[in-house]
Amino acid sequence: MSGIDQAAGGIDRAARLALAHLVEPGSRELGLLVRGVGAPEALILALHGVGVTEAFAGAVRARLNAAGIGPGTGSADAWGELVARTLADTMTERAGQLGARIVTATDDEWPRAVDDLTRVSREGADALRRDTDPPLCLWVRGPVRLGEALERSVSIVGARAMTGYGQFVASELAFGLAERGWAVVSGGALGVDVTAHRGALGAGGVTCAVLACGIDQVYPVSNSAVFERIAEEGILLTEWPPGTRPHKTRFLTRNRVIAAATRGTVMVEAGSRSGARNTLGYARRLERSAMVVPGPITSAMSVGCHVELRTPGTVLVTRVDEIVEEVGRLGELADPIHGEERPEDALDAVQARVLDAVAPRTVRSAEEIAALAGVAGRDARRSLPVLEQHGFIVRADGGYRLAPRPRS
Amino acid sequence: MSGIDQAAGGIDRAARLALAHLVEPGSRELGLLVRGVGAPEALILALHGVGVTEAFAGAVRARLNAAGIGPGTGSADAWGELVARTLADTMTERAGQLGARIVTATDDEWPRAVDDLTRVSREGADALRRDTDPPLCLWVRGPVRLGEALERSVSIVGARAMTGYGQFVASELAFGLAERGWAVVSGGALGVDVTAHRGALGAGGVTCAVLACGIDQVYPVSNSAVFERIAEEGILLTEWPPGTRPHKTRFLTRNRVIAAATRGTVMVEAGSRSGARNTLGYARRLERSAMVVPGPITSAMSVGCHVELRTPGTVLVTRVDEIVEEVGRLGELADPIHGEERPEDALDAVQARVLDAVAPRTVRSAEEIAALAGVAGRDARRSLPVLEQHGFIVRADGGYRLAPRPRS
Numbered sequence: 001m002s003g004i005d006q007a008a009g010g011i012d013r014a015a016r017l018a019l020a021h022l023v024e025p026g027s028r029e030l031g032l033l034v035r036g037v038g039a040p041e042a043l044i045l046a047l048h049g050v051g052v053t054e055a056f057a058g059a060v061r062a063r064l065n066a067a068g069i070g071p072g073t074g075s076a077d078a079w080g081e082l083v084a085r086t087l088a089d090t091m092t093e094r095a096g097q098l099g100a101r102i103v104t105a106t107d108d109e110w111p112r113a114v115d116d117l118t119r120v121s122r123e124g125a126d127a128l129r130r131d132t133d134p135p136l137c138l139w140v141r142g143p144v145r146l147g148e149a150l151e152r153s154v155s156i157v158g159a160r161a162m163t164g165y166g167q168f169v170a171s172e173l174a175f176g177l178a179e180r181g182w183a184v185v186s187g188g189a190l191g192v193d194v195t196a197h198r199g200a201l202g203a204g205g206v207t208c209a210v211l212a213c214g215i216d217q218v219y220p221v222s223n224s225a226v227f228e229r230i231a232e233e234g235i236l237l238t239e240w241p242p243g244t245r246p247h248k249t250r251f252l253t254r255n256r257v258i259a260a261a262t263r264g265t266v267m268v269e270a271g272s273r274s275g276a277r278n279t280l281g282y283a284r285r286l287e288r289s290a291m292v293v294p295g296p297i298t299s300a301m302s303v304g305c306h307v308e309l310r311t312p313g314t315v316l317v318t319r320v321d322e323i324v325e326e327v328g329r330l331g332e333l334a335d336p337i338h339g340e341e342r343p344e345d346a347l348d349a350v351q352a353r354v355l356d357a358v359a360p361r362t363v364r365s366a367e368e369i370a371a372l373a374g375v376a377g378r379d380a381r382r383s384l385p386v387l388e389q390h391g392f393i394v395r396a397d398g399g400y401r402l403a404p405r406p407r408s
Numbered sequence: 409m410s411g412i413d414q415a416a417g418g419i420d421r422a423a424r425l426a427l428a429h430l431v432e433p434g435s436r437e438l439g440l441l442v443r444g445v446g447a448p449e450a451l452i453l454a455l456h457g458v459g460v461t462e463a464f465a466g467a468v469r470a471r472l473n474a475a476g477i478g479p480g481t482g483s484a485d486a487w488g489e490l491v492a493r494t495l496a497d498t499m500t501e502r503a504g505q506l507g508a509r510i511v512t513a514t515d516d517e518w519p520r521a522v523d524d525l526t527r528v529s530r531e532g533a534d535a536l537r538r539d540t541d542p543p544l545c546l547w548v549r550g551p552v553r554l555g556e557a558l559e560r561s562v563s564i565v566g567a568r569a570m571t572g573y574g575q576f577v578a579s580e581l582a583f584g585l586a587e588r589g590w591a592v593v594s595g596g597a598l599g600v601d602v603t604a605h606r607g608a609l610g611a612g613g614v615t616c617a618v619l620a621c622g623i624d625q626v627y628p629v630s631n632s633a634v635f636e637r638i639a640e641e642g643i644l645l646t647e648w649p650p651g652t653r654p655h656k657t658r659f660l661t662r663n664r665v666i667a668a669a670t671r672g673t674v675m676v677e678a679g680s681r682s683g684a685r686n687t688l689g690y691a692r693r694l695e696r697s698a699m700v701v702p703g704p705i706t707s708a709m710s711v712g713c714h715v716e717l718r719t720p721g722t723v724l725v726t727r728v729d730e731i732v733e734e735v736g737r738l739g740e741l742a743d744p745i746h747g748e749e750r751p752e753d754a755l756d757a758v759q760a761r762v763l764d765a766v767a768p769r770t771v772r773s774a775e776e777i778a779a780l781a782g783v784a785g786r787d788a789r790r791s792l793p794v795l796e797q798h799g800f801i802v803r804a805d806g807g808y809r810l811a812p813r814p815r816s
Contacts (some may be wrong), residue, residue: 022781024761055758058784067780082562098659126724165704247764248759273747294702294714296573297726306702308718308743316717316724318705339681349539349657350463353432356655371474372653374432376466398557 011081013089015039016104016136018050021087022046022063025239026131026253027055028121034136035118044080061266084261094242095139100215101230103146111138111150114260118286132256132282135239141231142208146182148152149206149235153183154327155258155275155283158192158268163301166269169293171194171202173266176320178205182327183234185210185262189252192268192276194223198292201229208235212254213246223261255279264289266317270304284313288360289326291317343390352396354383362395419489421649422496423447424512424513424544429495430454430471433647434661435537436529437464442544443526451489456482470732503547507639508623511554512545519546519558520543522668537649540664540690543647547623550616550643552591555644558669561591562735565666565684566600566676572711574677578603578699579610581674584728586613590735591642593618593670595662600676600684602631609637618669625689643793651656663687671735672697674725678712685712692721697734699725750797758783762791769805 005079015038017132023030029052044050047064049057053383061100064070068088072079072338095102103109117134126339140146156174158166172183174196184200186193188209200207211217215238230236239257240250254273261264267290270276284290292309294316295302308314317323321334347355357373358364364372384400387393413527416729424447431438437460455472457465472478477494480487488629503510546553564575564582582592582604592608594601596617602785608615615639619625623646626632638644645651647665648658656816663683665672675698678684692698700717702724703710716722725731729742755763765781766772772780778788792808 032781055784057785058786059778059782061777062775062781062785062788065775165706169705226541247761248752249760270743271747293705294710294717294724296704297701298573299575302702303726303745306724306726309702310730316702316714318711318714337680337711339679344656351446353655356657367470367473370467370470374467374471376463377470378466380461380470 003386010037011040011084011107011380013104014084015043015080016106017102018084018087019043019046019092020136020239021067021091021241022060023136024059024131024253025135026256027056028055028131028133031118031133037269038082038145039136040080041375043084043199044076047080047083048076083358091241095215096140098216098242100139100141100236102137102238109140109146111147111261112203113150113262114257116286117256117260120256120260120282121150131253134260135257137239139235139238139241141157141215143204143232144235146235149183149208150185150261152181152260152321153185153206153208155185155262155263155279156192156196156259156268156374157186157255157270159270159274159276159278159301159304160189160191160193161271161301162191162195162269165299166192166301167195167356170268170296171199171295171321173320173370174199174207175203177323178203178207178325180320181205181209182324185258186221187212187251187258187279188219188227188230188236190220190222197199197226197230197234197269201233206234208237209260210254210258211238211246212240213238214240214242214244215273216242217245219246237287244369251275252278253275256282259283259288260286262288264291266291266293269295269299269301269307270301270308272303272305272307277308280308280314289315291323291326311333320379343392347387350390351377351386352384354380355387358387358393358400358402360402362374363401364401365399369400385391415545419448419492420446421461421512421514422492423451423488425499426492427451427454428544428647429475429499429649430468431464432467432539432545432661433543434541434664435464435527436539436541437461438544438569439526439529447544448488448492451492453486455491456484456490463736469683499649503623504556505548506548506624506650508547511548517554517556519555519669521670522665524694525664525668526542528664528668528690539661542668545647547646547649548643549623549639549645551641552614552616553805554642556644556647557591557616558593559588560616561593561616561670562731563666563670563673564600564604564676565591565663565673565678565687567684567709567712568597568599568600568601568678569709570603570677571707573703573707574600574709575603575702577703578676579607580678581701581731582607582615582730583611585731586611586615588728588732589613591616593666595620595659595666595687596627596631596635596638596644598628598763599632602634604676605634609634611639614642616669617644618662618666619644619646620648620658621646621656621662622648622652623649623792625653625680627654632792637642652758659683659725660686664690667691667696668694670696670730672699674699674701674718674731675713676701677703677707677709678716679708680711680714680715685716688716688722690721697723699723699731699734703726751800758787759791759794763795766795766801766808766810768810771807771809773807777808785788791795 055205121133178200183206267281325334353373370377586608591614593616675692733742761781772779
């Protein structure tokens with residue numbers, strides 16, 4: 001039995017790899033199938049077009065044809081195993097050539113947080129627009145173990161067309177989070193994404209770029225040097241097999257992984273149509289922390305941020321402390337912002353009113369001060385020596401005036 | 409009886425004026441007394457120090473002495489009426505000299521909204537720090553009827569040391585609100601306050617400055633021209649009798665009226681210690697709308713804004729529309745912010761995926777496109793003519809490529 005179990009474990013992983021090759025990521029139909037009957041059986045059903053929709057079966061056939069795999073001849077099981085092994089071997093070999101590894105839910109390194117996507121997928125709200133099931137497998141480059149790094153991670157996302165303000169903010173937050181041992185996840189795009197990756201690298205921290213294309217694709221080309229550094233020090237990640245080109249719909253599908261893999265998403269600058277808003281929406285629906293950095297209301301690049309901040313369930317953040325308070329464990333609380341303490345802060349209400357009634361130059365009696373302050377004479381006579389003792393006021397001919405302030 | 413009633417109405421108003429002269433505004437002790445036994449009886453108790461604390465009685469005595477009014481000789485009632493008439497006559501005469509009028513709860517013009525302050529006062533949370541009872545009377549200059557104008561009013565408050573950003577925002581919002589028939593209320597201070605007043609005046613609207621000093625005081629002096637314009641076209645307002653100098657504690661006491669008199673408070677730029685935060689806090693506790701305009705997180709003048717925006721019950725606003733939606737009647741809803749509509753928005757999920765798999769130059773067959781998109785061949789063959797018909801793609805030798813885009 002243990003031999004069979006091992007074989008089943010092996011075939012399970014191989015079937016996941018094959019399915020990931022044959023079906024565009026996020027498919028709820030496939031996810032339900034795999035969760036229902038297991039990956040090997042799901043592959044067999046998919047190959048035979050049994051128990052699946054015609055559209056699904058057709059899509060699998062199109063990819064099979066493109067891969068040069070003809071219809072099976074032996075038993076359904078044998079054909080399933082053959083396709084699984086063939087595609088898995090091809091993928092594993094290709095991964096090796098690219099210095100990458102393939103991680104699936106059968107591996108220790110798998111980031112279990114992404115499986116929460118079944119929740120969003122179940123809602124079905126987005127079903128017509130986009131597939132949101134968890135990834136079946138992830139292509140990974142980089143020395144860092146995936147699951148552990150993502151357990152303490154935050155994503156920073158935002159506009160490609162960021163302003164100098166967005167660049168400053170993304171860089172500061174990413175640097176600060178990395179300094180505190182948080183992995184910074186983003187999408188490897190121009191603008192806020194790459195700035196966040198660079199900020200984390202600059203702090204010697206871990207950063208993870210979740211791509212919307214094959215791990216062998218360099219997109220955008222201008223980020224190639226950063227991608228290489230990430231592959232050396234952090235994590236390059238994608239659910240698409242090598243050779244897959246990035247496309248608009250893939251960016252949107254990819255965003256769900258950025259939101260799900262991290263403890264929270266921070267949006268830094270976003271126009272009204274920014275894809276970053278899509279990521280933030282996933283974070284909210286996944287009950288991750290959905291955080292937004294505000295900006296000037298005069299900036300088109302903050303319009304999306306402010307719309308999101310007007311949506312319930314969004315948290316405004318301005319500092320690394322506040323982000324860590326949101327996503328960290330109990331006790332990682334941000335210090336409240338205090339203004340500079342002033343000596344007057346220690347006065348009680350009556351003393352404050354009495355002090356307010358003492359003039360800088362005119363000398364006033366305790367009685368005059370009481371009347372001006374609207375307090376009893378006795379209260380004034382009690383407060384004045386205290387105020388004198390603390391250096392707020394000085395005694396003068398028959399009364400009091402304010403102590404001269406040292407010039408700054 | 410009707411003669412006596414009229415006399416009672418007259419003496420009630422006179423007693424309120426006298427009490428407003430003798431007791432610093434906001435006193436919860438006085439407010440309870442007036443609500444309990446009426447203003448004339450409250451004055452008698454205050455004058456005799458009966459049923460009031462020693463501090464309260466002492467404060468009244470100090471003001472009586474300062475006003476040159478000695479202890480009474482006749483009956484308690486007669487003395488009370490004498491003090492009421494004397495002080496009321498003095499105040500009324502002084503108001504006339506200053507081109508002002510005095511408004512109390514016995515007058516039609518009284519803005520009833522300020523009476524909600526009894527709620528805040530009742531909480532007692534602030535009791536040790538500050539008195540928050542409603543005003544007893546208001547000194548008013550300007551041609552506009554108080555109650556009606558404030559029924560449709562919003563306050564705009566913020567830092568004295570505003571930046572160019574704060575100036576732009578305060579001016580735009582005040583102008584826009586005034587244009588839509590909303591009175592703009594503020595505190596007449598430098599910075600955001602005076603910018604808001606000017607913005608409303610610029611739109612030919614009503615603006616109301618709530619002062620923390622006598623109506624005869626010009627503070628700050630540099631705003632004197634604006635105060636004169638407000639007195640000519642809007643409302644200058646204060647609860648302090650003429651001659652009263654502005655003081656720090658009075659600014660804070662005054663803030664409760666700005667919050668209570670309006671339907672909501674908008675904070676534009678505030679440092680961490682800004683007094684505007686105090687006004688916003690009153691608005692929140694009064695269940696008025698507490699609105700804040702965000703700014704760059706790099707600006708010290710927005711730190712207070714962002715701290716408030718992280719406090720539950722605060723609404724982020726960026727446009728006049730959003731303010732009106734908060735404070736207006738049902739149906740005054742802000743238009744949602746839409747990005748520019750794009751033709752691709754009308755595509756369904758399959759069509760969008762198919763379109764993404766069509767290349768700009770390389771001609772691809774329907775089968776290749778299906779495999780790349782991860783859809784069935786039939787779905788690709790169905791979608792491609794639709795995409796062609798809408799001008800997204802063009803037919804080429806044995807396949808399709810993207811339609812050339814007009815250069816912008």
